Amino acid sequence: MRKLFLLVLLAAPLSAQTTGPRPGDLTSMQGIIDALYGSISGPAGQTRDWDRLRPLFIPGARLIPAVYRQDSTPRLRELTLDEYIKLAGPGLEKNGFYETEVARQVEQYGGVVHVFSTYESRFKPDDPKPFQRGINSIQLFNDGKRWWIVNILWEGERASNPIPEKYLKSSN
Numbered sequence: 001m002r003k004l005f006l007l008v009l010l011a012a013p014l015s016a017q018t019t020g021p022r023p024g025d026l027t028s029m030q031g032i033i034d035a036l037y038g039s040i041s042g043p044a045g046q047t048r049d050w051d052r053l054r055p056l057f058i059p060g061a062r063l064i065p066a067v068y069r070q071d072s073t074p075r076l077r078e079l080t081l082d083e084y085i086k087l088a089g090p091g092l093e094k095n096g097f098y099e100t101e102v103a104r105q106v107e108q109y110g111g112v113v114h115v116f117s118t119y120e121s122r123f124k125p126d127d128p129k130p131f132q133r134g135i136n137s138i139q140l141f142n143d144g145k146r147w148w149i150v151n152i153l154w155e156g157e158r159a160s161n162p163i164p165e166k167y168l169k170s171s172n
Contacts (some may be wrong), residue, residue: 019051023118028144029106033117033138036149037099040088043124044096050085056146057081058141066155076153096123102133104170106143113140119154133157135167 025035063084064076079087087096091097098121105116115138120130134156141148157163 007102021055025052025056027148028111028113029140032140032147032149033101033104033115036138036152037101037119040092041098041100042092042096044094046093048085048089048092050089052079053085056149058150061149062151064151064153066153068158096127098103098122103168105167106171111142111144113142114138115140116167118163133163135163 021035024031026032035052035056039049039056042048043052061081063079063081065079066073066074067077099119100122101117102120107114115136117136117138119134119136121132121134124131134154137153139150139152141150155161
């Protein structure tokens with residue numbers, strides 16, 4: 001019995017999910033953006049790493065998708081991080097979801113950074129074509145100790161609004 005207990009105890013860290021940010025998540029712009037995409041991506045049936053995602057955001061941050069009604073009228077849906085997790089989490093986990101950055105445009109002044117992060121979304125990482133593309137407009141702030149996500153505003157590509165070629169190539 002003791003051997004079985006030790007075997008379970010030793011195997012537990014291999015199957016346990018990460019809790020909290022990983023080393024490097026908060027120390028660079030690349031790290032925080034990688035952590036953002038990594039924490040929401042995963043196979044069907046897997047709970048996302050919300051404990052890794054939450055510390056990326058400054059208190060009061062907003063996630064704001066641009067949505068379009070049937071008549072093409074645009075509007076914004078403003079969500080807190082917890083509202084986003086509650087709304088998007090079940091679908092991400094049920095269907096599988098992998099979002100990857102394919103290009104980046106960066107503007108920076110001091111600790112204030114604006115990133116246009118062009119993304120592709122797939123249900124499985126090896127799907128030949130994405131089911132969605134778009135641009136995440138990410139506001140970042142570096143307080144001298146670490147990086148924070150302040151807000152994310154995003155819009156998915158539509159036939160009537162394709163992603164311009166300049167946002168399909170990284171400039172920085």
